[in-house]
Amino acid sequence: AQTVTQSQPEMSVQEAETVTLSCTYDTSESDYYLFWYKQPPSRQMILVIRQEAYKQQNATENRFSVNFQKAAKSFSLKISDSQLGDAAMYFCASTGGATNKLIFGTGTLLAVQP
Amino acid sequence: EAEVAQSPRYKITEKSQAVAFWCDPISGHATLYWYRQILGQGPELLVQFQDESVVDDSQLPKDRFSAERLKGVDSTLKIQPAELGDSAMYLCASSLPQGIEQFFGPGTRLTVL
16 A cells, blocks of 8 residues: 655644755555645645655746655655745645545645744 | 635534535536644545546545535535534645645634534
């Protein structure tokens, strides 16, 4: 069975600093995708960044980038120049197989200190 | 910008009562997902539709939960009877056919007393 593990229940970062959120996964699929979703308080979940497993190059979206280590099954999220609006719960997720359903980790609550 | 709509946003009910949640996916999104998110945990898939057909309902407690998407557009998730352990956020998401990215609605927060 696919599993996604986030070992950091809470993280804190100073505004303008950089923070890295950790995620490990386990899958038997050869073709899969990895995602980081952001869930702000009382707001809907939105996609932050995604990585196709077959791509060696790490994905980047503005201040957000990932460190994808396929052999280690590790998929961390780096947020640079942290902003107050980055404060949210962050979920790592993987998908694969015919149905593309998402398997989520337990989340990391990120606080941004002014 | 098109969004996934869900209603109600909040629902409080007593155990043994019936509850229903509604979801309207983004237009053109043939795939619809219902997830349950228990406080402190990540969402878990309950049921997935492709148009009006169920693709995956392996984690749906079928003795009390039911889901339908009769015309392949909007969907209803029902719980009857509700139990205390059903208190959670119920999220609906949709995606294009064969699409990878799922778009989430705001969720329905259910509290069972």
